[in-house]
Amino acid sequence: MDEQISRYLPLTEATAYILMAVVEPLHGYALMQKVEQMSQGTVRIGPGTLYGAFAQLEKEGLIRMVKEADRRKSYLLTEKGKTVLLEHLRRTELLVTYGRMIAKEM
Amino acid sequence: MNTITKYKVFWAWQDEQEELWLGKMAAEGFHLQALVFPCVYRFEMGAPRNDTYRMDFLVDRKDYAGYLQLFKDAGWEHLGEMGGWQYFRTSRAGNSIPEIYTDRDSKAQKYQRLISILIVFLPIFMTITTRPIDPTSQFAALYFTGKLLGTFLMLLYVVAMIKIFQRIQELKKR
Numbered sequence: 046m047d048e049q050i051s052r053y054l055p056l057t058e059a060t061a062y063i064l065m066a067v068v069e070p071l072h073g074y075a076l077m078q079k080v081e082q083m084s085q086g087t088v089r090i091g092p093g094t095l096y097g098a099f100a101q102l103e104k105e106g107l108i109r110m111v112k113e114a115d116r117r118k119s120y121l122l123t124e125k126g127k128t129v130l131l132e133h134l135r136r137t138e139l140l141v142t143y144g145r146m147i148a149k150e151m
Numbered sequence: 152m153n154t155i156t157k158y159k160v161f162w163a164w165q166d167e168q169e170e171l172w173l174g175k176m177a178a179e180g181f182h183l184q185a186l187v188f189p190c191v192y193r194f195e196m197g198a199p200r201n202d203t204y205r206m207d208f209l210v211d212r213k214d215y216a217g218y219l220q221l222f223k224d225a226g227w228e229h230l231g232e233m234g235g236w237q238y239f240r241t242s243r244a245g246n247s248i249p250e251i252y253t254d255r256d257s258k259a260q261k262y263q264r265l266i267s268i269l270i271v272f273l274p275i276f277m278t279i280t281t282r283p284i285d286p287t288s289q290f291a292a293l294y295f296t297g298k299l300l301g302t303f304l305m306l307l308y309v310v311a312m313i314k315i316f317q318r319i320q321e322l323k324k325r
Contacts (some may be wrong), residue, residue, distance in 0.1 A: 059254055074224035092225040093207050093251035096218055097260055100211075116220040 072117040164314035173204035276305035
């Protein structure tokens with residue numbers, strides 16, 4: 046399983062935010078707004094990038110389409126997506142913890 | 152409404168220059184209204200605007216309506232398409248230039264889609280250009296012209312592919 050999960054890691058900053066955003070069903074534009082808010086404006090996702098990311102993540106089985114209304118598809122994180130995201134967070138935490146320690150000595 | 156039609160050759164590897172040109176036209180009061188034919192643009196004349204134009208390249212059209220809806224929601228007006236190129240415009244202004252691609256990976260993927268389409272046409276040109284001509288045929292001159300044209304187009308395709316390949320490499324390195 047670890048091998049399987051490692052394939053998707055590390056997540057890019059944008060991908061990590063996308064996965065975090067779809068813990069509730071969201072369509073594209075709502076997601077773009079949520080990511081901008083979550084990241085305090087540091088991460089913006091354009092529609093071209095997001096359209097490709099949705100297709101890619103759905104193909105990889107990390108998210109799935111749960112609703113389609115008015116030509117807007119809503120996606121939700123899958124169990125596999127959750128596992129990948131949690132592993133990414135665990136690794137990032139290690140990085141941050143160690144980084145803070147180093148930073149104190151600098 | 153006053154309109155003008157402009158002819159401009161557009162090379163597949165110069166999409167960013169094309170976007171800038173459309174933005175410059177808008178700043179002079181010429182707003183893209185429609186794509187008439189390849190390389191033929193129709194502009195609507197009006198007050199100068201500070202618009203941003205962006206072009207996407209789309210191959211998979213299974214969800215075209217959903218694709219257009221996403222761009223529309225994000226504030227991009229779809230102006231039309233020409234040979235797979237999707238023309239978008241936004242008036243949204245802010246402290247940063249609006250972009251449809253916000254990371255290098257996804258931008259590189261756009262050019263990879265473009266290359267995948269160009270490659271499809273190569274065997275056709277290869278067939279035309281490598282087919283032997285029977286000199287006794289009454290159509291020999293015609294065949295020869297076709298071969299010359301085919302060779303020219305094939306060279307153009309090869310140049311396009313090299314240029315686009317270079318763009319992808321640039322986007323992939325940091």
